[in-house]
Amino acid sequence: MRSLIGKLAWSNIRKRKSATITLFVLIMIAALLLNIGLTVSLKLNSFQQEKMTELKTPEISAYFAKDDHQKEYEGLVDSYPYTESWENEAAILLADAKMKYAGTDTTVAFIILNADTSRTMGLFKTTTPPLESRDPNLIYLPYLFHVGSGYELGDIFSFVYNNDQFSYTIGGFIEEPLLGTLTNGALKVFLNDEGYKQLEERLGTEAQYSFLSADLTDPSKDVKLEQMISERIFASGIKSPFQVMRAEVGLEGNRVFVNLLAAILIVFALIMVLISLIVIRFQILGHIEDNLTNIGVLKANGYTSWQIKNSLLLQFTSVSIIAAIPGGGLAGLVMPLVGNMISSSIGLLWPVSFEVGSAALSLVIVSGLVAIVTYLSSRRIRNITPIAALQSGIHAHNFKRNPIPLETSRMNLQFSLSLKALLRQMKQNMMIILIVAGLTFSSIFCSILNFNFSGDTSAVIKLVGIERSDFMLLPKNGDLQQGMFRELEAMPVVEKLTVLDSLAASIKDTNFMLRVSDDFSQLETQTTYKGRQPIYDNEISISGVIAKLVNIKVGDEVPVTFNGVTVNYLVTGLSQQINQLGMVASMTGDGMKRLQPEYTPQSINVYLKEGGDSNAFAKDLEARFPGQWNITNVREAMDSTLNTFTSAVSSMTAVITVVTIFVVSLILYLVIKTLIMKRKREFGILKGIGYTTFNLMTQITFSLFPVIVVGVVLGSLVGYIFSDSAFVLLLSSLGIYNVQLAVSLPQVLLLCAVILVVAYVVSMLVARRIRKVSVYDLIMD
Structure with a gap:
């Protein structure tokens, strides 16, 4: 019994070699990416603790x-x-x-x-x-x-x-x-x-x-x-x-970025798995349709529906397992490169080793999903009877109205034929749209993320919660005096000054960093996503993380403790930031004086005018006020921190974009080759009545290209509109509830154009296989 099922599975593989190779490559890529993502996610915390x-x-x-x-x-x-x-x-x-x-x-x-x-x-x-x-x-x-x-x-x-x-x-x-x-x-x-x-x-x-x-x-x-x-x-x-x-705070701060990239990699790997499952469903339905008579013959000769379904289950599950194994092996070869990016983020030497647990989990996930989809897709085999199959199946016939009758159509004949082919293969078109849309969304999302790390960094800085000033000044001796503000404001390159101190306080034994400023509206980094920042001395805004921990909301009163003194404040808003694991609250300087009457500001944020030279300002400041200030160049420090992540994000964006283009090309190869095989007789007849190879290549390409365009447009729109929501989902564990990423429309359009151009070129190249179809061979057959 097992031998019969094995022979059927092997026969199916031999008949569809190119489809099997395509599926093998897709699953191998998915297993590779999934293995890397799982290895990082499962190992990072324990590695840091070790x-x-x-x-x-x-x-x-x-x-x-x-x-x-x-x-x-x-x-x-x-x-x-x-x-x-x-x-x-x-x-x-x-x-x-x-x-x-x-x-x-x-x-x-x-x-x-x-x-x-x-x-x-x-x-x-x-x-x-x-x-x-x-x-x-x-x-x-x-x-x-x-x-x-x-x-x-x-x-x-x-x-x-x-x-x-x-x-x-x-x-x-x-x-x-x-x-x-x-x-x-x-x-x-x-x-x-x-x-x-x-x-x-x-x-x-x-x-x-x-x-x-x-x-x-x-x-x-x-x-x-x-x-x-x-x-x-x-x-x-x-x-x-x-x-x-x-x-705990230091470790989490170091691994936030690594976990983010690992999560994106896992999601993209799962998209690749989903694409593989769609291809499997497409292949099974095509197999049933193309081999309807053979299935009838098998049933007439004693094969049961269970045996035929099991042969398909064995075929696709074995391919997925065989593909996932080298995928896991390739992950071991790629991990040194990934390890360097991880090491630059966490400051530790990432061990290069083959993780059996991650490889096994990837194998189970991929092969398990393949088995489920194969079983569900092949269920219709039990409804096929030998008589209906030997009559080519009444369900395989199409009695729908002809939407584009050639004899009355006013459109160009080539275009009419392409449109008829387009409308005739709607299930295949839906498969292509889903695949292209999913891949385009992944590429657009990573492109937007890359732009926010390497181009307009304001959204990322806002998420982290760092004030975007140029310099932070602390007096070396004594308190800040009003005269110091006037002296600094008088400097020609200074645009404005703000006060922002960071202290340690608590609410109901929940400790957090307390930010104190005289006017939060003057700050460049606004972290409030609900309500507003405090204005009066009895107000405070708290992070969503704190609000969830102590079960309070906007409008409630909370007891704030600082240095043994406790005072009640009214919650006016909720904020978010990754810094300090989101454990942050804000109040005014007058509000701070209710906790500590002798409080005076400790630091000044300096913002230079556009085009102001930071090095010249630092030298001028030291020349005017020698030995008076501890100077920190905040802008350079922020840029330095972001630069450590930019190369990793750019590398991941490049990888996902290349994989997207490769997979789209692979799917087009599979679809066009299958199309030529199915319609070989029709194309031969068209050649016999005078159509050239180029005419038929164009017809095939234009029957698929509109579908690719729809997939790219759909994926890019979803990526353009919902990237913020996807990013919130990835950072929700850190208390991030609202994100507004900067989007470069030219960059998005360029990426879409590249995918479409590559799709068109690949379609034309693969469609050249039609030149092998000849009228003579069809007559001889």
């Missing part, structure tokens, strides 16, 4: 200026009941260092540690054996610099800080789960003991910092400790930059 354990990364990390309050901070951590261990070491902070990264000028912050200091947390470990040298000019950089910018061991690494140039030899690259990327504040780097002391002496006390690390007996209590440290540092009146970060 690295945390290996490198003994602390659950709380903080850096702050070394001053008289250091003992207070240490005592706070030591007395916290859930503290398991902690340590504090000397560090150097370069808050605004300029360097070359990936060929562009970049501004970053460095937190520099002594590699020879004994430590039990945040271990110093290089990815490869370091240079064996005691040269004081050796520097150890995050692994990001190797995979993201192409630096190698022994290269010269230079940067500028406070208008002084510093040059070091790269002695090695380190893995750092938290401070090893451009998304989590300062980059952690190491110098050897002699080099550290020389730099410390050269920069003086202003750059001297402390780096505090703490592990807890109960990791869930890290939020409270983070808030306590932040409040204590702020209450000390510190004017220098500082940061307190939980490991």
